[in-house]
Amino acid sequence: MHACKITSPINNMNNYYITFNYLEELGNSVKSNHDINELVNYIRLHYRFNKISYIVEYDNIEYEVIKTVSTTVTTSESTTVTSITTYKLLLNKLNTKLKSLPPNTDCEITVFFKKEIDDPAIMMLK
Numbered sequence: 001m002h003a004c005k006i007t008s009p010i011n012n013m014n015n016y017y018i019t020f021n022y023l024e025e026l027g028n029s030v031k032s033n034h035d036i037n038e039l040v041n042y043i044r045l046h047y048r049f050n051k052i053s054y055i056v057e058y059d060n061i062e063y064e065v066i067k068t069v070s071t072t073v074t075t076s077e078s079t080t081v082t083s084i085t086t087y088k089l090l091l092n093k094l095n096t097k098l099k100s101l102p103p104n105t106d107c108e109i110t111v112f113f114k115k116e117i118d119d120p121a122i123m124m125l126k
Helices: 092-099
Strands: 002-006 015-026 040-049 052-058 064-076 079-089 106-111 118-124
Touching: 015 092, 015 106, 040 092, 052 092, 106 118
Parallel strands: none
Antiparallel strands: 002 106, 015 079, 015 118, 040 052, 040 106, 064 079
């Protein structure tokens, strides 16, 4: 498992989401199944309130596929399709929990991936 800790100033009045890209080599197949459960194990919210540490974990992952870019390479022996998919983790349950916390609560979000993911980023809905 690959854990990605995203520590950022988190304001409980904002709504957050996480984006990441996943590179997949599909072989002779031309279609990715976009099963988020193959990529993300669970999301953890760790916060401290009144000097007590709390952890809430979410494994019901809500997401959107933002875009998929595929590249096909054909040789005399085979055809290989490489796909880069951009995912958006919606964090609806996490955002609801953040709203119930007092302002300026010290929080961090950790996403536990099942596969190696490059540069996930936390974003704020505007």
